[in-house]
Amino acid sequence: MIPEHAIMRLRDLSDPGNIPDVPVAFVDLSNGDGEAILPVLPPFPVIGLGPCDHPLSARLDAVLEPRFTPEAVFRSVSAQPLAVRVVTQLLRMVPQLPDEDALNAESLAYAALQGSEAHRRWIAARPRSGAAAEGRVRLLREDDVLTVTLDRPEAGNAIDRAMRDALHEAFALANADRSIARVILRGEGRTFSLGAELSEFGTTTDPAMAHAIRCATLPAREAVRCAERLEVHVNGACVGAGLELAAFARRITATRRSWFQLPELAMGILPGAGGCVSLSRRIGRQRTLLMVLGGRRLGAREALDWGLVDALVDDPA
Numbered sequence: 167m168i169p170e171h172a173i174m175r176l177r178d179l180s181d182p183g184n185i186p187d188v189p190v191a192f193v194d195l196s197n198g199d200g201e202a203i204l205p206v207l208p209p210f211p212v213i214g215l216g217p218c219d220h221p222l223s224a225r226l227d228a229v230l231e232p233r234f235t236p237e238a239v240f241r242s243v244s245a246q247p248l249a250v251r252v253v254t255q256l257l258r259m260v261p262q263l264p265d266e267d268a269l270n271a272e273s274l275a276y277a278a279l280q281g282s283e284a285h286r287r288w289i290a291a292r293p294r295s296g297a298a299a300e301g302r303v304r305l306l307r308e309d310d311v312l313t314v315t316l317d318r319p320e321a322g323n324a325i326d327r328a329m330r331d332a333l334h335e336a337f338a339l340a341n342a343d344r345s346i347a348r349v350i351l352r353g354e355g356r357t358f359s360l361g362a363e364l365s366e367f368g369t370t371t372d373p374a375m376a377h378a379i380r381c382a383t384l385p386a387r388e389a390v391r392c393a394e395r396l397e398v399h400v401n402g403a404c405v406g407a408g409l410e411l412a413a414f415a416r417r418i419t420a421t422r423r424s425w426f427q428l429p430e431l432a433m434g435i436l437p438g439a440g441g442c443v444s445l446s447r448r449i450g451r452q453r454t455l456l457m458v459l460g461g462r463r464l465g466a467r468e469a470l471d472w473g474l475v476d477a478l479v480d481d482p483a
Contacts, residue, residue, distance in 0.1 A: 168192065168240045176222060179204055179212070189247040190459075192236055195220040195229070210247070211254040211455065213239065227254055228452040233468075234460050242459050246431050249279050253436040253458055257451040260442055265390045268443040273380045276438030277373035284434030289368040301325065301363075303332035304354075305339075310347040312340055316408075319355030325407050325439075326363035330385060333411070337388030340395065349392055351412065352399045358424070361406025362439065386440025389414045400424045400475065410441030413448045413474070420475045426464045428457045449474050 172188045175197060179185065185208050195216030204225045214220065214229040215236065223229050230236060243250045256275045260268045279285055301318030314336045316323040325333070340349045353359055370376045381387070389396060389411060398412040400420040405427045412418055428445075430437050437445070437458065445454040449472050457464070469475045 168236055172240070173215075176204065179207070189250065190240060190243040192230075192240075193226065195223060207258070209251050209255060211243065211250060211459070226452070227257070228455045228459070231453075231456065233462075234456055238462075239459050242431060242461055246284055246434055248282060249284060249431055249434050249436060250459065252279055253431070253442065254455065256436065256442055257446060257455050260446045261451055265443060266387075268446075269384070269386060269390070269440060270381070272436075272438060272440065272442045273377050273384070275442075276380075276436055277377040279435045280376055281373040282434055286368075286434075288433045292364065292367070295365065298324075301329040303329055303336060305336055307346075310345055311350060312336070312346045312348070313350045313352065316351075316353040316359055319353075319357065321363070322357040322360035322403065323353040323355065323408065324360045324363045327366060331383055333385035334383050334388055337385055337392055340392045341388055347395060349396045350399065351396065351415065353401065353408075355402075357402040358400045358404045358412070359406075359408025360403055361408050361429070367433070380438070384440065385411055386414065386444065390440070390443070399479075403427075406430060406437070407439035407441075410437050410439040410444055413441065413444035417477075418475045419477045419479045420466050420469065421480065422466050422478050424466045424469070424475075426457075426469050426474060427462065429461055431458055431461055445474075 171186045172190065173192045176193055188210065190210055191212045193212055193214050195214045204222050211227040214223050214226045218229045252275050256271060259271055263271060298321035304315040304317045306313040316329065318324065318329065340346045370379065393414045394416050396415040398415040398418045400412060400418060402424055404412060404424060406429060409426050409428065428437050428441065436442060453472055466478055470478055
């Protein structure tokens, strides 16, 4: 159940001193508050319930869409209230920032959550298992086309440190060689990518050092610079860091069996592989926040409707 004081009217937001301290506020957009004055939003997410075309809906952090229920969102937010505040405030900033500054802001926000008690608890509770063999990234140059293939199918193409560094180098190569007209990113096997290699979480314990590493080696830093030449072919699961990287592409195709998910909130963190930037640019900050807060899978058809992918295909190649 949602506490009654977490459901508000737009006019309730006109006096910040009267806004209750809740993990999330739901605002009824169906009661004719079209002339309400919306001040600076509180530090937690404000989510609209009702019509998306309300005059003030664009000012809110999100407007609830079908298959996202207030109850499910409230449970998710209540489980990780501090991480939700950080990602909400970050997504309010990203649209106004150039790509490089937006990636810096995301990395700093991610670093703050890396040091949080909630994330440390998740790491401590995570089942210990040996990682699969070190991953690799295959490159194939044919005329003016560079194909980049995630090649760790036995681990669902989870991106480990070696793959991260190789992806950074691959996109840097594309940026250095302007004779490369197209860059195609794909995954080997029946899974595009299950995201970052979970066994590596917590290996860099200093958040400031982790931020410095991301500034130097995050694939998104180079991918964003060749985004207009980048095409992604998705087959199967496209999760976490895999989705965050793919979303930079000019064009994304997916098979009908594909699905998409951002699971980071349950870990006490936010999408930190560039996703707060790439997804905001592709589907808007409101739907990006819904994906983060909801944590659920989007099927291929829904992803197409949202503009997360550009076309559904039978062959992933």
